[in-house]
Amino acid sequence: MLEPLVRNHLPRLQALYDRFPSPARHVLTSARGWILTQLRYGPETFDTLAELRDNEFWNPSQIEAHQLRGLQTSIDHARNTVPFYASYPQITIRRREDIQSLPILDREAVLHNQESLISQAIPQHEQIRASTTGTTGASLRVAYTEKLARANWAFLLRQWCWAGIEARGPRITLQGARVVPVNRREPPYWTYNLPERQVLMSIFHLSDGTAADYLDFLQDHPGKVLEGFPSVLGILADFALQRDMEIPMRAIFTSGEPLYPSVREKIERVFQARIFDSYGMTEYCGLVQQCERGKMHLAPEYGFLEILSSRGESAKPDEEGDFVWTGFLNRAMPLVRYRIGDRGCWQTGTCPCGRSFPLVIPTITRESDLLRCSDGRVFSPRALNQILKQADGLRSCQFVYSQEDHVAVRAVAAAGNRRVFDELMRIRADLQNLLGAHIRVTAELVPAPIVRPGGKIPLIVNEVDR
Numbered sequence: 300m301l302e303p304l305v306r307n308h309l310p311r312l313q314a315l316y317d318r319f320p321s322p323a324r325h326v327l328t329s330a331r332g333w334i335l336t337q338l339r340y341g342p343e344t345f346d347t348l349a350e351l352r353d354n355e356f357w358n359p360s361q362i363e364a365h366q367l368r369g370l371q372t373s374i375d376h377a378r379n380t381v382p383f384y385a386s387y388p389q390i391t392i393r394r395r396e397d398i399q400s401l402p403i404l405d406r407e408a409v410l411h412n413q414e415s416l417i418s419q420a421i422p423q424h425e426q427i428r429a430s431t432t433g434t435t436g437a438s439l440r441v442a443y444t445e446k447l448a449r450a451n452w453a454f455l456l457r458q459w460c461w462a463g464i465e466a467r468g469p470r471i472t473l474q475g476a477r478v479v480p481v482n483r484r485e486p487p488y489w490t491y492n493l494p495e496r497q498v499l500m501s502i503f504h505l506s507d508g509t510a511a512d513y514l515d516f517l518q519d520h521p522g523k524v525l526e527g528f529p530s531v532l533g534i535l536a537d538f539a540l541q542r543d544m545e546i547p548m549r550a551i552f553t554s555g556e557p558l559y560p561s562v563r564e565k566i567e568r569v570f571q572a573r574i575f576d577s578y579g580m581t582e583y584c585g586l587v588q589q590c591e592r593g594k595m596h597l598a599p600e601y602g603f604l605e606i607l608s609s610r611g612e613s614a615k616p617d618e619e620g621d622f623v624w625t626g627f628l629n630r631a632m633p634l635v636r637y638r639i640g641d642r643g644c645w646q647t648g649t650c651p652c653g654r655s656f657p658l659v660i661p662t663i664t665r666e667s668d669l670l671r672c673s674d675g676r677v678f679s680p681r682a683l684n685q686i687l688k689q690a691d692g693l694r695s696c697q698f699v700y701s702q703e704d705h706v707a708v709r710a711v712a713a714a715g716n717r718r719v720f721d722e723l724m725r726i727r728a729d730l731q732n733l734l735g736a737h738i739r740v741t742a743e744l745v746p747a748p749i750v751r752p753g754g755k756i757p758l759i760v761n762e763v764d765r
Contacts, residue, residue, distance in 0.1 A: 329494060367393070377633040403638050431580065487516075507538075525548040528681040529557065529576075532570075540569060549572060603624070693719065712744055
């Protein structure tokens with residue numbers, strides 16, 4: 300039960316962690332790694348993994364039957380234990396279409412009803428809280444449990460099996476953890492999680508000036524698993540290509556952002572390994588993972604996916620529509636017919652890998668520019684995304700880089716929130732601390748976000764490089 304305690308006090312623990320010198324941070328990172336190891340690699344995880352591997356032999360009828368059972372169980376649990384769903388009608392799921400009698404749950408409704416969406420069947424001390432900013436930059440607090448965390452890790456390990464990687468294989472990670480203080484100006488820009496054989500590299504210190512430090516470290520540690528956000532690995536690949544370098548890795552796993560073909564090509568070229576991409580979310584409603592033959596498969600045990608056209612009808616194969624998820628695993632905060640704000644389409648045909656899991660192409664999650672500072676630092680969308688994790692009073696938030704010495708925080712307030720100005724000033728101060736004194740950061744409330752053609756809402760709008 301240590302993980303709920305750690306996650307629920309993470310901001311305060313982060314401030315304490317940043318005060319320690321580098322050797323002590325390695326110890327603290329490994330201590331947290333030990334806690335996560337107990338959670339991720341226990342017998343229950345491997346029992347779940349064994350079941351998931353067996354499920355790969357399911358035929359379409361077995362997949363359909365499991366999905367219908369999962370829908371019925373999740374809807375009944377939500378109606379019986381979650382205040383928000385108390386007025387939902389009791390329905391019997393016999394066909395996929397039966398769920399369409401229930402209302403769509405938009406992200407805005409989830410933002411305004413976060414506490415009433417928590418299941419009363421889950422004791423508060425068992426709830427782990429995490430924040431996600433989603434497509435628009437508005438922060439949403441999600442509840443889940445250690446049981447779900449173990450199951451989610453088993454799904455990750457199944458994709459590792461598709462890549463031929465064993466559990467606890469050594470890996471280098473570039474994701475959102477703030478593993479060194481933001482004001483650090485010399486290496487190491489990484490820390491060690493020894494129990495998981497993992498190196499965590501900071502995504503907040505990438506710059507022309509630090510590129511050699513990152514690349515030299517990676518050259519000294521070839522042949523490992525590399526995992527991270529596509530934009531971050533793309534920045535590293537650019538640094539390597541500028542130096543005509545190749546750094547062979549064993550396999551690459553990307554998540555958290557769209558992976559565009561041009562970014563995939565340069566990452567695979569530099570790191571000499573195949574990318575295994577995945578689409579998921581902190582709400583734990585659904586999962587789509589890329590197999591060893593390059594196709595993106597819905598994980599049918601994780602959740603039920605509807606793709607709805609602009610008419611609100613089920614989209615035809617290859618027709619783009621809105622993703623609407625009903626999760627099967629998150630008993631603490633079940634979301635029924637949740638329109639998350641992402642889009643995609645069903646892909647026709649079968650996969651050469653032999654699995655019958657449905658094929659999905661996520662087409663729009665979040666599009667964004669990079670923020671390239673005049674001093675050579677480069678910030679990915681996911682680096683700036685971390686600043687928004689505690690901001691639950693905003694409907695959307697964007698960072699507009701309009702001049703080389705100016706970034707504007709552009710936010711849309713959530714209805715009825717009295718703390719919006721305080722939150723906006725906190726975001727401005729955090730961003731000023733991250734960017735430094737040579738860039739002026741301002742903040743403003745606006746009626747609507749900047750929307751690009753096709754409905755894409757970028758987190759970073761870089762007007763300097765255009």
